[in-house]
Amino acid sequence: MASTVTVFTLxxxxxxxxxxxxRLSGAQVLAGLAPTDDIAVRLQDFRRLPSSALTVDDLAELAGLIDEAGAAGSGAIVVQGTDTIEESAFxxxxxxxxxxxxVVTGAMRRPDSPGADGAANLTAAIAVAGDPRCRGLGAxxxxxxEIHAARHVRKAHTTSIATFASPGAGPLGSVVEGRPRILLRPPTPTVERPLSLRRPVRIALVTLSLGDQGELLDAVDDRFDGLVxxxxxxxxxxxxxxxxxxxxTTRMPVVLASRTGAGPILSSTYQGPGSEFDxxxxGLIPAGxxxxxxxxxxLxxxxxxxxDRTRIGLTFAGLTGER
Known part of the structure; x- marks a missing residue:
């Protein structure tokens, strides 16, 4: 019996x-793919937007549809722009x-460009989403x-078709001759149970730079519920x-991350004023x-x-194996 995957086009x-x-319709995006004998493909034309225009609400609605498909035994493929693909997947x-x-996938080159990569990426995504050995990997x-875990993957170049990488971790596996080869599996899920967006929140993100005097921190007022x-x-x-x-930190949870994009937050290597230890x-929470x-x-x-703050701290700590 053929396995089933549902393709959600964004x-x-x-x-x-x-x-x-x-924008092409979802049916037009799928039209050029070679049919597969062992995987049945269903289509839901969910959005037609550049990925920079997607919102958290869009992804929450999509997650509900993916769960409906999953309850019926279908794998899911999300096809979207690559600008925010790592955030959508996460x-x-x-x-x-x-x-x-x-599985989340897309293309770096337009369909009318030489060497367009969309069909190849979508074909590989179908192979992964339709393979029962790929269950339990998370998004x-x-x-x-290449198959990258959502928690690790990053877009590392503006134009290269090999832009996606997982710094510090590497890919979970690859697709070879049309079949997934899984070499690594995440030891634990990113969160202990799926999260539900029960109420609206706003989270600020401030990136420090040389000579920063903190004006943007001054702007993080009661409009926000948290800060990274x-x-x-x-x-x-x-x-x-x-x-x-x-x-x-007396008004909201504040998470400490690195602007480098790879590697963990330390805890005690440096201990002077403004160090990670300080x-x-x-009260800042390490992003791991x-x-x-x-x-x-x-966040x-x-x-x-x-x-609450205790659970937030434990969840971030769990990403480093300290849960």
Whole structure:
């Protein structure tokens, strides 16, 4: 009996219409693919938007549809623009409840460009989403025949078709001769149970830079429910920003991430003013291995789910194996 995958199309480069600003329908995106004997493909034309225009609400609605498909035994493929693919995949990793494969893919080159990669990426995504051996991986990104865990993957180049990488971890596997080869499996889920966006929240993200005087921190007022700080190196800030950050922790959870995009936040290697030891001692929550945009999404989902500071801290700690 053939397995089933449901393809949810959202737009993006893979659906760019030839010679104009329009978008191809989901059926048009799938039209050029070779049929598979052992995987039945269903289609839901969910959105036609550039990925930069997607919202958390869009992804929450999509997660519900993916869970409906999963309850019927179908794997899921999300086809979207690559600008926010790592964030979409990570948010789905937090929200989706079932164990069927959830695969996010797209294209770096328009369908009318030489060497367009959309059909190859979508074909590989179907192979992963339709393979029962790919259950339980959490949401993954499949691009250029590589399978990346949502929590690790990053877009690392603006134009390269090999742009997606998982710094510090590497891909979970690859697609070879049309079949997935899984080499690694995440030891634990990103969260202990799927999160539910029960209430609206707003999370600020502030990236520190040389000579930063904290004006953007001053703007993080009662409009926000939480803050992620993309700090220097392994979690460092200038000494003059320590007290403003500490004051913010009295009003909201503040997560300390690195602006480097790879590697963990340290805890005690450096202990001077503005060091990771100093900031964590003043109530900031370490993001662990998550980059700042993903730390923002995890904080958003946790607060929307009703988590208190203790649970937030334990969830981030769990990403480093310290849960």
């Amino acid at each position: 737009g993006g480069t893979i659906s760019a219409a030839q010679g104009g600003p329009g 948010l789905l990793d937090l929200l989706c409840a079932h164990q069927e494969p959830v 993954v990104v499949v691009m250029a025949d 700080v993309a700090a220097f190196g392994a979690g460092h800030a200038p000494a003059w920003l320590v007290q403003p950050l500490e004051r913010l 900031l964590l001692g003043r 291995p998550l980059d700042a945009p993903k730390a923002r999404l995890l 958003h989902a946790l607060l929307a789910d009703g988590a």
